[in-house]
Structures are given as C-alpha cells and as structure tokens.
Amino acid sequence: MTVREIIKRFTFIEIFQGMALTLRKMFSHAVTIQYPKERRPIAPGFRGQHALAKDRSGHAKCVGCGLCVTICPSQCIRVQRDKGQVVGYEIEVLRCIYCGFCVEACPYGAIVLTENYEYSVYKKEDLLLKKDRLLSSWDKYMPGKKGEDYFNKFWRPMSEDFGTPPGQSGYKGKKQ
C-alpha cells in the first residue's frame, strides 16, 4: 500500500468528495415533472389517439375504401360499407401499434393520429373506438386550423400527390 492509498483510506477523501456532490445536487433544480399539474410539451407529429377527419362542411372524409384496413400491420381497423355509405368504422386501440401507416395510406386524408394520449378507461370495451367517437375526437383534439396544419405538416396526404404528373397523358380527373 502506497502512502497515497493510506492517506486516501484514512481521510475518507473519496467519501467526502461524493458527499460534496450529493450536497451540491440537493440544491440543484429537480428534474421531476408533476404530471397532472405540469405537462411536457407534446412533440410535433405526436402519434396519439385516432380520429376520423371531417371536411369543412362537417361530413366525414372517409369513403370506406379500405386501404387503411389493408395496410394496418396489426389489423386493428374494421370498415363496414353498405350501399356506398360507410356504416361502421372501428379501431381496436389495444392492438394498434401507432405506426401511422393508415394515415399515410389514406388517399383522402380521412384518418389522423391526434395529440391526445390520455384515454385510459375502466372497461376494455371502451377502447374499441366506434365511428361516432372517432369523429367526435376530431372535433375535440383537432379543432379548426390545427387539424389542417397538422395534416399538411406531418401527414402530407396522398390526396395532394394523387394523380398522374401533369406532363403525362392520362386521366386528369372529372371536369367540373
């Protein structure tokens, strides 16, 4: 044992260094966020609870084409059509992995992932989101301009790029 080691052992110098550190940290600001009172700012493009988008007139944009159903990796979306009308749209939230493929796949920009992440419930059945709940959560979490901004910024809808390039001959859509 060298002299240095003996001095270290008998003066507890390392323990005192550690204690100085803990004392310094005691007067530093705590990193805790008091959750229900304080909240972390939600990151842009957050993928939370689902919603079915509405157009300006207040109707659902969804036409029930079923692309989201096809692309969903966890197969948690079910769409029911009857005579050209979407009669049922269900998302099993418990199975969803929030990949956002449904949003990317949708040619009409009809489905979104909102910023809401607080939807715990007491019953499992309540997490099977039905069409009316999905539509109402659009009003709740994506009101007005926010919905549009959110869409154009993060989920650039395929509806904007849909169609053939202008130089190419082909179907250009129905003339009004």
Added chain:
Amino acid sequence: MNIADIITPAQVDALIQFGITLVIIIAKIVVVLAIGLLHVAYATWFERKVIGHMQVRLGPMRVGYHGLLQPFADGIKLFFKEDIIPAKADKAMFYLAPVIFMAASMVNLSVIPYSRNFVIADINIGLLFIFAFAGIGVYGIFISGWASNSKYAFLGGLRSSAQVISYEIAMGLSLVGVMMMAGSLKISDIVKAQEASVFGMYAIPQFVAFIVFSISALAETNRTPFDMPEAESELVAGYFTEYSSFRFALFFLGEYIAMIIMASIASVCFLGGWTLPWYITNYVPFINYVPGFVWFLMKVYAFIFFYYWIRATVPRYRYDQLMKIGWKILIPVALANIVVTGLIKIIITTLKGA
C-alpha cells in the same frame, strides 16, 4: 375506627407528594412519546425529501403542501393493511418480536436530557442504560428473523445481530473517552462538564471518538452503508420480510426511534446537548435567551441529516468489509483513543497538582 388511626397526616402528605410526582412523570412521558412519535413520522418525510433532492427528484409532493401529510397517509395505510402471519411461523414469538424491538428503543427516550430541566429519569448510569437497551433490541431483530420461518428473514436476523453486537463494542469504546473526560456516566453531568470545559463541546478534543461513534451509530441502527440486514437486493427486506401491516409499522417506528436516540447521544455526548460553547455565548449574548431544547433539537436534526446524506452518497459495504471495518479499524482506534485520553488526563492532573 377513624381514618386518622390508620394513617398519619405526615403519611397523607407523603402520599399526595407521591401522587403529584407520578402525575408529573406521566405527563412528561406523554409529552416525550407524542413528540417522539411525531418526530419519527416527520423523520421519514424528511428522509424522503432529502434523498429525493439529492437524487435530483422531488420526493413526496402530493399529500398536503409539499407532501407534509404523507407520513400520516402512510401510517393510515399501514394500519388498515391485512395482517398476514406465515402459516409455519412461531406465532407467539412472531407477535412478540416487534414489540421487544420497539420497546427497547423507546425506553431510551426516557434517559435523554432534552433541556436543562427536562428529562424523565436522570439516572446515574444513563449511557450504560442506553447500551443495555440497544443490546436488548437485538433480541427483537433476531427473534423476528427466527420466528418468521423464512430464509430471508433468518439471514437478515443473523446478519443484523452479528453486526449490532460487533459495532456496539466500537460504539461503547468510543464513548469511554467522553465518560473519562466528564468523569461520569450520568448524561446530564456529561453535558454540564462540556459546558464547563475549555472546548465547549467534546467533539473537538474527542474528534477521533466522534468519527468512530458516527460510523458505528450508522451500523448500530442498520442504516446505509451498513444496512446489510435489510439489503433489499439480497434479502428482500431482511428480518422483517414476513411482517406486514401494523407489525411492520412497529419495526419501522423502532428503527427510526433508534436513529433519533443515536442522534441524541451524539448531540449530548459530543456536541454539547442543550448548551452552546462559551466562545459563542460570550460573543453573541442574546443567544442565551433561546431555550436549551432548541439547540438540542438542532443538533439532533443535523446528525439525522448527516445520516440521510450518507445514505444518499455511499453504496452498501460487503459483509466481510463491514466486519473488517468494525473489528480491525474502529475498535483499535477507539482503544487507542482511550489510552491517549487517559494519558493526557493523568498529565493534566499531575501538572495541576504540582
């Protein structure tokens, strides 16, 4: 037959005197127990706060302002929890162990002088009494470990009794220096001797003993870095693994009271108890108007804070390291301290005589 035939007026007076003393003693006990239990409750809150802030967290914040009512919430929760007793436990011993543990640590509250005139029993072997009851506390720990019929509890009990017994020696020897300087085992005499001494408090001339005492007080109360008996990562919770509900609360109470007792001994024997050193009182005269128990409590709080500070800093020792520190370092150092103190005392007395 007249009452005056059976009992003389002098005897009546004596009886009344006795009754008054009894009432005063009971009132003192009630006051000390109530304040002591309140201190235990807030020691847990203070611990969680201090350690929380040292780990850059906040600690309890929800119940009351900054979690001030948290101890009561914990107490109520523990009180209403299910009291589970293991099927193969030794029931009688299982019931008895927490009571022994808590009683052995609570009894010590009676001999500690909180202020110049406030002590329940100022007995002439005060320090010895405290050691004796610290030794009885080991029975509670060991019986609880054995009666639970669980290997974790048993190992915790074994470790704890070995540790407490070894460190009691170091602690006792470290206090011998103080007793020699004060010339008494009576705790209030020790405080008075410190007040009259040149240094004002024995932590200065007896600083080696003070360090030894601080370390062995940590080990004696099973606190980190010597919390081998309760090593969560190895033994679940140590000797009280099988205890739940209010029996667990009794262990908890006993442990915190033991901690407060150790802090009180440090305050009384080394830091001057309710007095302040003359070099402070002479230069800041108005400080004499502050009641003595304020200083006593401040010293106790400082020592308890030191406990928590250590807990937030130092990791747990290995078991053989623990024993090595106890037997190979602390006890020889404490013995050397006794020899040196005795020598200096002899030299001073001969010089005074000459």
